[in-house]
Amino acid sequence: MLTSTKIPRIIGHRGAKGLAPENTLVSFRKAKELGATWVEFDVKETEDGVLIIMHDDDLDRTTNGKGTIINSKWSEIKNLDAGSYFNSTFTNEKIPTLEETFLLLSELNLGANIEIKPCPTREKRTAIAIANEIKNKWPKNLPPPLVSSFSMESLVAAKKVDPNLIIGALFETLPHDWKKIALEVQAKTIHIDHEIVNKEMINEITHEGYPILTYTVNDQKRANELFDMGVTAIFTDFPWKE
Numbered sequence: 001m002l003t004s005t006k007i008p009r010i011i012g013h014r015g016a017k018g019l020a021p022e023n024t025l026v027s028f029r030k031a032k033e034l035g036a037t038w039v040e041f042d043v044k045e046t047e048d049g050v051l052i053i054m055h056d057d058d059l060d061r062t063t064n065g066k067g068t069i070i071n072s073k074w075s076e077i078k079n080l081d082a083g084s085y086f087n088s089t090f091t092n093e094k095i096p097t098l099e100e101t102f103l104l105l106s107e108l109n110l111g112a113n114i115e116i117k118p119c120p121t122r123e124k125r126t127a128i129a130i131a132n133e134i135k136n137k138w139p140k141n142l143p144p145p146l147v148s149s150f151s152m153e154s155l156v157a158a159k160k161v162d163p164n165l166i167i168g169a170l171f172e173t174l175p176h177d178w179k180k181i182a183l184e185v186q187a188k189t190i191h192i193d194h195e196i197v198n199k200e201m202i203n204e205i206t207h208e209g210y211p212i213l214t215y216t217v218n219d220q221k222r223a224n225e226l227f228d229m230g231v232t233a234i235f236t237d238f239p240w241k242e
């Protein structure tokens, strides 16, 4: 696997979260249709170790199921409706597995930022499983994925499985010791909330050689402001073609 990748400026957040049910195959197709060349999505693990694309720790908000992912088996999750919560036209859209998602990305020629979003207590185990899946099944026709997480424990564990993984450190707010953390997890990129960035912060991070990716930017004017300030890429619920 290559150790660098070309990150596009526009990345579809959870696919095209603003226009389709988040983190589903139809959402990734929508992002592609809108002109995105990369999508971001969140990965966690069921009780019995199946890697699925899901943001929340429980099923309640985005599916017709109930309960936590960590206490649910794949057999209890796989037939749930993960589309109706968004709009009835998406009824019966399913929660995808990571494996299914790789196949679709390959078919669509869509790159990805894979966010490791472990259920609490599964930080290491989920990261190891995701890194192995990438190592064994990441489509050869795609550029290497960028692998990010808010969990530094997950990032360290993933990197141990495959030292070539390209790591992004995700922060809600920039900790004073961000540089030390970035070095510890061997991050190549810094991902941060656009609402807290300012020119000084951007200069500080880019001065150290890290590209900055900001989430979640749904306004094209704001996106341009961020690019002008030196931000490399934005995550958006409404991706567009550049």
Ligand code: G3P
Residues within 6 Å of the ligand: 013, 040, 042, 055, 115, 148, 170, 191, 215, 235
């Ligand atoms: O990876 C960027 C963004 O997705 C992080 O926040 O909560 O949407 O996963 P969240």
Ligand code: MG
Residues within 6 Å of the ligand: 040, 041, 042, 115
């Ligand atoms: Mg995410």
